[in-house]
């Protein structure tokens with residue numbers, strides 16, 4: 133029994149993993165990670181894996197980055213935690229200043245959270261209470277989108293539109309208004325941009341907004357790409373149309389950039405790509421750079437000022453978490469933002485994005501590659517059993533997981549979303565490393581397709 137086998141055994145005895153079917157986990161040869169360096173992770177037996185998903189979309193600057201390590205160590209020698217209730221601290225103040233520098237115009241206030249889901253809850257509560265405080269008490273509803281994902285707490289799940297994740301909890305969730313988002317490539321008229329689908333979806337959204345105009349608090353959307361829904365890239369102009377609708381009906385425009393913000397799409401803020409200015413902007417995942425959990429909600433002065441009152445009970449935003457604005461987390465997030473500039477992350481993302489583009493024809497040659505979506509340094513390769521007949525792989529074929537397993541043997545960590553293979557490597561990935569990741573991904577898909585016949 134290897135060292136790793138022993139630890140696997142101990143894991144299987146005591147642990148319950150997220151999003152995991154433990155019947156399968158029993159048989160899974162999962163790596164037990166011992167350390168990381170750059171884009172690589174190393175397991176207890178010394179195997180090396182290219183981290184193709186940035187440890188679930190967070191490790192933007194790679195693992196074990198000396199500058200980030202130092203940022204934490206420096207803060208650690210001062211103070212590890214001090215509450216934001218009644219006190220303040222420099223890393224929290226500085227991080228807010230830096231976030232507002234890169235944020236779209238109009239955002240002037242930063243509220244911290246510890247993860248994406250709670251940040252989404254905060255944005256929801258802010259939007260709701262904004263209208264309550266202004267005396268527009270009927271505005272309680274939210275429009276959200278099919279296939280959207282905003283986290284796993286009850287409020288965030290209520291907004292979420294990934295059926296697989298939500299179905300069982302449906303009775304617990306609050307009511308929302310759900311609009312379709314175009315999936316142009318799935319339009320029966322053929323792949324590529326299908327204008328018809330785009331306009332139909334937009335028309336439905338418009339009708340929904342008009343019908344509920346007086347009771348709407350906000351619209352929440354993942355700008356440019358629905359990530360957990362399967363890396364679904366929105367058609368050009370769609371985000372702008374959603375924003376215009378919000379302005380027309382005076383609804384708050386909430387952008388959840390937990391997955392796509394902070395460089396992933398080649399811009400600091402994904403809303404820049406859609407030329408929109410949200411009223412509330414949610415950041416997470418890459419903000420903590422894979423070091424410590426931190427997220428943030430950025431709000432406009434208009435929203436903030438609706439919470440100003442005469443005493444503690446008056447108009448106040450009653451929300452906080454014990455570790456809100458943890459100084460260690462703020463320090464590492466701040467150092468991450470500095471690295472973005474200093475190490476020219478966006479330039480690398482845009483160069484690597486072009487590199488991915490060149491691989492698309494090669495992937496499309498594989499008979500079950502239905503659609504290759506990508507934007508910036510993010511890609512989703514959707515597999516389908518028969519792409520001409522729109523025949524999906526069955527859940528028990530576990531095609532995504534098999535590809536990930538095959539990739540692991542070849543030295544890369546992938547984590548699929550259903551039948552879509554996701555590529556979200558660290559923003560630091562080099563040309564050579566990305567070629568390796570794409571090659572491993574291609575070979576793994578090919579191998580699994582051959583096995584499935």
Ligand SMILES: *Cc1c(COP(=O)(O)O)cnc(C)c1O
Pocket residue numbers: 246247248249250252281282283284354359360388389390391392416417
């Ligand atoms: C991951 C994600 C969340 C939830 O973030 P957690 O930190 O996992 O709670 C929310 N919104 C989007 C768009 C996400 O991708």
